[in-house]
Amino acid sequence: MNRRRLLAIIKKEFIQIGRDRPSLAIAFIMPVFMILLFGYAVNTDVNNMPMAVLDYDHSPAGDLLVQQFAATGYFTVTARPANYREVQVLLDSGKVKTVLVIPAGYEKTLKRGQKVTVQFLVDGSDPLFARTAFQTAGLLGVVQTQSLLAGAAARSGHPLPAGPAVDVEVRAWYNPGLSSLQFNVPGLIGLIMQNITVMLTAFALVRERERGTLEQLMVTPIRGPELMLGKLVPYVLIAFLDVALSLAVGTLWFHVPIRGSTVLLLSLSLLFLLFALGIGMLISTVTKTQLQAMQWTMLVILPSVLLSGFVFPRASMPPFLQYLGDIIPLTYFLDILRGIMLKGTGLGELWPDVAALAVFGVGVVTMASLKFRKRVE
Numbered sequence: 001m002n003r004r005r006l007l008a009i010i011k012k013e014f015i016q017i018g019r020d021r022p023s024l025a026i027a028f029i030m031p032v033f034m035i036l037l038f039g040y041a042v043n044t045d046v047n048n049m050p051m052a053v054l055d056y057d058h059s060p061a062g063d064l065l066v067q068q069f070a071a072t073g074y075f076t077v078t079a080r081p082a083n084y085r086e087v088q089v090l091l092d093s094g095k096v097k098t099v100l101v102i103p104a105g106y107e108k109t110l111k112r113g114q115k116v117t118v119q120f121l122v123d124g125s126d127p128l129f130a131r132t133a134f135q136t137a138g139l140l141g142v143v144q145t146q147s148l149l150a151g152a153a154a155r156s157g158h159p160l161p162a163g164p165a166v167d168v169e170v171r172a173w174y175n176p177g178l179s180s181l182q183f184n185v186p187g188l189i190g191l192i193m194q195n196i197t198v199m200l201t202a203f204a205l206v207r208e209r210e211r212g213t214l215e216q217l218m219v220t221p222i223r224g225p226e227l228m229l230g231k232l233v234p235y236v237l238i239a240f241l242d243v244a245l246s247l248a249v250g251t252l253w254f255h256v257p258i259r260g261s262t263v264l265l266l267s268l269s270l271l272f273l274l275f276a277l278g279i280g281m282l283i284s285t286v287t288k289t290q291l292q293a294m295q296w297t298m299l300v301i302l303p304s305v306l307l308s309g310f311v312f313p314r315a316s317m318p319p320f321l322q323y324l325g326d327i328i329p330l331t332y333f334l335d336i337l338r339g340i341m342l343k344g345t346g347l348g349e350l351w352p353d354v355a356a357l358a359v360f361g362v363g364v365v366t367m368a369s370l371k372f373r374k375r376v377e
Contacts, residue, residue, distance in 0.1 A: 057107060065102065103119075123174060193239065193272065239277070
């Protein structure tokens with residue numbers, strides 16, 4: 001082996017790498033970005049679950065029970081509904097994950113030394129949340145009972161007499177069996193839709209630029225908007241067929257129900273595809289090679305998987321990552337998918353997610369269109 005020739009090849013390769021500055025930057029930025037992202041986002045500990053309190057008693061004993069739930073760190077009281085109708089809206093919209101219902105006469109029943117039942121409703125569409133809520137609520141019922149019995153024993157001078165007891169009746173809504181499959185399949189549909197659409201659009205345009213066929217189209221009488229629209233329509237149709245196929249597999253093979261409107265689900269899926277196509281177009285305008293397109297696509301996919309609530313609960317993440325997840329459109333689309341499929345919610349409950357998705361979609365597509373048109377013309 002000739003050392004001079006080997007060193008020449010090594011030098012040439014370093015020069016080549018140095019010329020591809022975008023790839024070089026990503027090679028150093030990606031490891032730091034990924035370790036920070038995974039370190040903070042990959043967290044299966046559940047805490048700060050938003051909880052509503054429906055209190056019919058309005059007594060110090062009821063307030064103490066609420067404080068005990070909040071003191072665990074698992075629950076954060078975020079709403080005080082006045083009736084079950086408001087509870088239904090809160091759970092359907094996903095604004096709360098649990099609801100504590102304190103019956104009228106709660107304090108008086110305890111003072112009489114009788115058993116009292118409080119209701120604890122849990123959004124079962126997220127099994128990880130639900131199982132933690134089930135265990136914690138049951139344990140708090142036992143702790144409250146022991147505390148009351150100990151107090152009664154101290155007053156009477158007899159050890160653990162028959163006294164008051166708190167029974168926490170836990171009920172899961174939407175997914176009574178706490179099946180992980182029903183939670184995961186809608187999330188997979190959203191993630192697959194995004195990834196396939198982004199990759200198809202980004203790679204197709206970059207590949208055509210590498211082959212020189214895009215430049216050939218530019219010298220024809222075809223205008224920029226016509227070229228852009230003509231290239232995107234096939235991918236819209238393909239992506240929409242993928243949506244239908246994914247929904248069919250999810251419902252027929254995995255038996256995940258669609259409790260809401262299928263028409264609404266497909267319509268909002270088309271809105272999300274608009275955003276994904278825009279991301280693909282944007283990547284294609286800022287990259288020159290398929291390798292760069294792949295690297296940028298990974299930068300889109302990874303945060304979407306980790307920060308959107310696809311697997312890991314967003315409430316357990318640091319506030320900064322929660323805010324970062326708020327600018328990821330997949331976050332809102334997963335709420336839409338799981339809301340329509342598992343809860344049967346309609347547009348009335350989903351409109352904040354739909355509005356956010358529409359703003360992101362229009363903004364990304366407009367920016368990508370302007371940049372693509374400038375590149376074409």
